[in-house]
Amino acid sequence: MATEEAPSSSTPVDGSANLTPPPSIDIAASASSAIDFLTLCQRLKTTKRTGWIYKRVKDPESIADHMYRMGIMALISSDIPGVDRDKCIKMAIVHDIAEAIVGDITPFDGVSKLEKNRREQEALDHMCKLLGGGSRAKEIGELWMEYENTSSPEAEIVKDLDKVEMILQALEYENEQGKDLDEFFQSTAGKFKTELGRAWAAEIVSRRRRDVDNGTTANT
Helix, strand or coil, X not given: CCCCCCCCCCCCCCCHHHCCCCCCCCHHHHHHHHHHHHHHHHHHHHCECHHHHHCCCCCCCEHHHHHHHHHHHHHHCCCCCCCCHHHHHHHHHHCCCCHHHHCCCCHHHCCCHHHHHHHHHHHHHHHHHHCCCHHHHHHHHHHXXXXXXXXXXXXXXXXXXXXXXXXXXXXXXXXXXXXXXXXXXXXXXXXXXXXXXXXXXXXXXXXHHHHHXXXXXXXX
16 A cells, blocks of 8 residues: 655645745835825825816815815715726826826816826826836826726716816805805706716705705805
């Protein structure tokens, strides 16, 4: 009868020696790139949204304020068949990230859409390099490009959330500061492409009309 070969002393009985060890990660280098990137992103917290500045809104929201509430919007939105909600959340918090460098360029600034896109693409490329490239930088770049090109159902949702957040903020400034911000509602009317966007925008407009009827907003 053949004897059973004893396991080698260098091979654990559970076979774990066959597992590939995880790749080595240079934590220090990764931390350095991350902090450089985050330091640049700090500008999103301090740069005010241009549209509100033009309308002389007191203490207007920052770009980061806008993106944060969009992220919350994506988080609380209903599940939609064919739409990755987690991807929407990520897209919401990076869609204006290039503005950390170029600022919040609006149609009133006299910059063409093509030139605006060129500046933002250049800024995004710089930020991704600052982050050190790799999978995280690649993901941010892809999310940003997908949003810019409206090339997915998620991008359509987030584009609508961008406009929804703006008119909700406009309504709040009207009520808090007595501003007439009707142009922001006019600029988005009929431009919502998704059921979610249309439903949320309709609710905001309905509340605005009610505020007008109650005399609690500057609009007549």
